[in-house]
Amino acid sequence: MALPFEKPIDDLSDRIEDMRAYASEQNIDLSEEISLLEGRLERLQHDVFENLTRWQRVQVARAPGRPTALDYIQSVFETFTELHGDRTLGDDSAMVTGLALLGGRSVVVIGQQKGRDTKENIGRNFGMAHPSGYRKAMRMFNMADKFGLPVVTLIDTPGAYPGVAAEEQGQAWVIAESIQRMSQLKVPAVAVVIGEGGSGGALAVGVANRVLILENAIYSVISPESCAAILWRDASQAPKAAEALKLTAGDLLELGVVDGVIKEPVGGAHRDPQATMRCVGARLEEELGALSSLSETELLEQRYARFRNMGRLESVT
Amino acid sequence: MALPFEKPIDDLSDRIEDMRAYASEQNIDLSEEISLLEGRLERLQHDVFENLTRWQRVQVARAPGRPTALDYIQSVFETFTELHGDRTLGDDSAMVTGLALLGGRSVVVIGQQKGRDTKENIGRNFGMAHPSGYRKAMRMFNMADKFGLPVVTLIDTPGAYPGVAAEEQGQAWVIAESIQRMSQLKVPAVAVVIGEGGSGGALAVGVANRVLILENAIYSVISPESCAAILWRDASQAPKAAEALKLTAGDLLELGVVDGVIKEPVGGAHRDPQATMRCVGARLEEELGALSSLSETELLEQRYARFRNMGRLESVT
Amino acid sequence: MALERWFRRKRPTRSDDNSPAGLWLKCDECNAQIYRKDLEKNLYLCTECGHHYKMPADARVAMLADAGSFERWSGTIKGADPLAFEDTEPYVKRLERAAERQKRPDAILTGAASLQGEPVALAVMDFFFAGGSMGSVVGEEIARAAERAAREGRSLVTVAASGGARMQEGALSLMQMAKTTVALEALSRAKLPFISVLTDPTTGGVTASFATLGDIIVSEPQALICFAGPRVIQQTIKQDLPEGFQRAEFLLQKGMLDDVVTRPNLKARLALYLSLLRGTLTPTATAAVGGEPGGAAV
Amino acid sequence: MALERWFRRKRPTRSDDNSPAGLWLKCDECNAQIYRKDLEKNLYLCTECGHHYKMPADARVAMLADAGSFERWSGTIKGADPLAFEDTEPYVKRLERAAERQKRPDAILTGAASLQGEPVALAVMDFFFAGGSMGSVVGEEIARAAERAAREGRSLVTVAASGGARMQEGALSLMQMAKTTVALEALSRAKLPFISVLTDPTTGGVTASFATLGDIIVSEPQALICFAGPRVIQQTIKQDLPEGFQRAEFLLQKGMLDDVVTRPNLKARLALYLSLLRGTLTPTATAAVGGEPGGAAV
C-alpha cells in the first residue's frame, strides 16, 4: 500500500522494529542506537514530506487509506442522517448528502465519495458523479436555503463522470446549474478539498464562501495524466504535467484559488486519519463560526467577489 | 367522421343539398321547400346540441377535427416561437411550449397537443405527457416569472401518460411540483380547457387565476371509461359514468371548478374551428387584460383563494 | 387496487374486510400463521418476517405522538354529495357506513402532537375509510392542518395511504390536489418542515399532490407508490412490469425518496429530521467533535 | 479535439490551419469543391450542402449586429502567465503568436450592438485563437460584458466555440467557470434576457458554465456540444458511441436545447426571442387576432 517515495521511510521503520525485536530477544540494550535511528526517521519523514514533488502530492492525494468524505462525515459530524435522491433521475452514491450536527450546529453536508476499498470504489463510481449527483446537491442547496442551514461540502473526485448517459442527461448543464445555484446560497458555505479536486466536477460543489484544501490535496482543471496526453501525447509524462499545472495546496493558495491550507500529520492524512479529521473538524467549526456573523447580503456579496476576481490579467499596452 | 348523434343532421343536410341540385338540374323552383327544410335543420341542430347528453359531449370533446392546442397557437397567437426541452429528461411533444404575442402582449403559451391525424397523434403520444413535459412547463413558468410574461395554458389531454418510464421518472412527483410551481406564479395565468381535461395531467397546468372551458369540453377526475370499469366492471357503461361524473362545462361552472364557459358554434368546435378559435382568442385577451391590473400579491392571493376554497363540506352535527 | 374493491363491495363481510379482524391471519409474505392480537401489539408488522401491514390511523397516531400529547383537530366536517353520485348505491350511504365503522367522518385524522418533544401537526390518512380516497374533506383537513401548523409554529408530518382521488366527488376531488398543495405554502413561508411519510399504498391524486412535496419524503418498506396503478400500466404497455416496480425500494433507487424506514424506526427518524431542520437538536456531546471523534450514526 | 491539435502544433503551416485559407476547399460533408471566397460570402456555409463551417468572430459579429452598430468592448486586457507554463513552448509565446494572427489579445470579442434594433451585448468566442479555450481573459471579458449589459439595459447574446478550459492557466482557468456564472446574476436581477448560441464545437468548461445558462439556448446544426469529448468517453466505455451523440440535433431531443437554428435564420430568431422576452415586439397586425386569424409563423 506504500507509495514509492514512502519506501525509504518504511524501510527505516522496519529496521528500527527489527532492532527492537533483536534487542528484546537477545536482552541487550540498543536504546541509544534505536534513538539515533528514530531521530533519523523523523528527519527523513520531514525531508521527504516537506519536499514532495507535485506529482508525489498527487499520489498522496489519491493514496489508499486516505480518509474519504464519509470518514469525515462519520467522524467529524454528529448524528449524520443521509438524504437520498435528486427527485428526478436517481440517487448517485458518488455524491453523499444529508443533515448533520457540526459543533452543535445543524448543517447540510455534501460529500463526494470515493470507495474505501475496490468494491466500494466500484459502487461509488470512483467518486465520479453523474448529473443525478449534482441534482441531488442542488436539492440540498435548496433545503439549506429554506431552513437557513450552513452548507459544508467535501470535495474528492477525479471529475464528473464522462459517460454516455451522463452526457445525455446534460452533465455540462447540471454542473453549470450547480455552480450557479451554489453561488446564490443565502447561507454560509465552506468547501474543503480533502483529496482530489477534479475540474468542473469538483467546482460544481466548490462555490463556497471559504474554500479550504488539505496540505496534500490537489485541485486542478485537468488531471496530470490527461494534460500530459494532450501536451506530449504521453500519459506517462504526468509528473511533468503535475509540475506545470501547479495543482498543490501551496500553489493554489498563492493563486488565490483557495483561502487556506489545512496541515496534515507528517506522512500524510492516510498515515493518521483520525488526527487529520480532527483538524478538519476544528477548522470547519471555526470557519462556520466566523461566517455566521455575516448577513445574507454579505454572504452573497462575499461569494460573488471571491469568484468574480479569479484570474490574472495584464493591460494591453 | 361524424359522431353518431350527428347523423340525422348530416342526413338532413344531404337531403337539402340533393334538393338544391335537383332544382338546379331540372330548373324548377324549390326555394320554398328548401327554406322549410333549412329551418328544420336549424331547429334540429339546436335540439341536438342543446340537449347533448354528457356522454355525447365527451364525444364532441374528443371529436376528430376539433381544434388542437397548436391550431389555437397558430391562429389566435402571433409570431409563436416554440421553445423545446426541459433541460433534464427530454423534449415532450405532447406538451408544446413557447413565446408568442397575444393582442400585442408577449405571453408564455403552454399547450397540451393531441395529433390532428393518426400519425401526429402517435407522435404526440395522444396528448399524454411524460414527466419531461411537465418539467418543460415548469421551465416556462420560471421564464414567465423572470420576465413578467402572462401565462396561457391550453388543456387537452386524456391524462398524464401511464407508462413504465413515466413512473420511474416520477410522474406523480412532477405533477405535484407543477401544480405547486404554477400556483406560485407572480404573473397572470389563464387556462382554457379546449377538449379533454384529464385528471392530474390536466390540473398540472391548470392552476390558473382564471380557468375557462369550452362549451363542449370536459374536465374530470377520471375518464368515464375507467370510472365505469371500476364501478360496474364494464367500460361500456361509460355513458352512465359520464352522467354520474358531472364533467361538462355547465356542471363544472356550477361546481365552481371553472370560472367561465366559452360558447362553441352550433354543432361544436369541429364544425367551425375558425369561429371557435376567434372566440377563444377574444376571451383570452379580455381575461389577460382584466388580470393585468392586479399586483403580484393580488394574483397570488387570488389564485390561492380560488383553489383553497374548492370542495363541498358539511358540518358534523 | 383497493379503491376498486371498496366500490365493488356492497356490504363488506368480515372475511374480505381490509381492516384486521378475525383471530388469526396468514402472512402474505411468509405464510406464517399470526395471532392477530400479536400483530396489533407489534405495530402491525408480521411477528415472523416483519412484513408491514396497513396500520390503522389511530394506531399510527399512538405510535408517533408522545404519550398523551395528541389533540385531535379533524372530525368537525363531513362530506357533502355535490354530484348526487350513485352507482350501485348512493355515495351518501357509502359515506355513512364507512363513518360508522371507522368512527370518523372521513378518511383522515389530524391533530396537534409532540413527537419526541418536537411540536408537530399530524395528518394521517385512513386507508380503511373508502380506500383512503381524497375528496373535499380529506383535502380540507390536510389544508387546515398545514395552515394551522404554520400559525402555531408546528412542523407538519403527513402519513399517506390512499387509493387516489374520491371519484364520487368528480372534479371537486381532483381540485383537492391543488388545494392541499397551495396550503403547504404557508408552512414554507414560515420555514417550518413538512415531512411526508408514504405507506402502502400511496397512489394517484395523493401521490401527485401534497404527499410528494415534503421537504423530506420517506416510505415504509415495500410500499406501493405510484401515479398510475400497476394494472393500468400493464394494460397500456401489455408487458410484464419490472421487478419491484413502483415499490419503495425501487423508487429510492430512482431518486424519488429520501429513505425507506421501517416502522419501528420511524418515530426516531422523524424526530431526527425535524430537530436537524429546525436546529433544535442538542448535541449529545458537543465536545466530542473537537476532541475524540464521536460515534456518529450513519 | 481541436484544442489538442492547437497544442501539438508548434508553428502552424497554411495547410493544417484551422482558419479558412487556401483558394479551394473540399467540403467535409458533401465532398464538393468550394471556392473559399464563395464560402466566406455564404456565411461560411457550404455552397452545395449548407454544411456549417466554423465562422470567424468578426464575421459572426458582422452577421448579427445591425450595420455600423457594433462598438467593441474587449481588447484592453490580455493574458498573464500565472503558472509560468511551458510545454514544448512557453505559454506566453503561444499567446503572442495567436494574438498576432487573430488580431486580438485572446479568444473573445465583445461589444455593444443593436440586433434588429434590440440593444444587446455580444460576446463571441474565437475558436481560431487557442481553440477558443477559456482562460482569465475570456472569463473576464464575458463577465464584464454581462455586467455592463446589465448596467446599460442590454440583453446578452453569447456565441460559444470552445475546446474547453485553458489548461496553461491551471486552476485559474477552472475558476473562470464560476466567474462567468456569477456575473450572469446581474443580468438576471435586471430581468434582461441572456441568449446563448452554441456553435461547433462547444465543449468542457464553457459548456459547463455560462454557455448552458442562457434563458434560451440555441445551437447551429450538427454542432458538437459536450462536457467530456467523444474520445474521452470512448476510452471510458470502450464501445461505439450512439449515432449523432453529442450533436445539436441529438441534444435537442434530449431536452437540452430550445432549438437548432441554421445560420441564415439566426439573427431573425434571436431578434424574435429578445423582443418577445422584453415585450418590445410590435404586433404586425394587432387587429387580426380579434378579427380574421392571422398567419402566425410556427
Ligand SMILES: [Zn+2]
Ligand atoms: Zn410474515
Ligand SMILES: [Zn+2]
Ligand atoms: Zn458541402
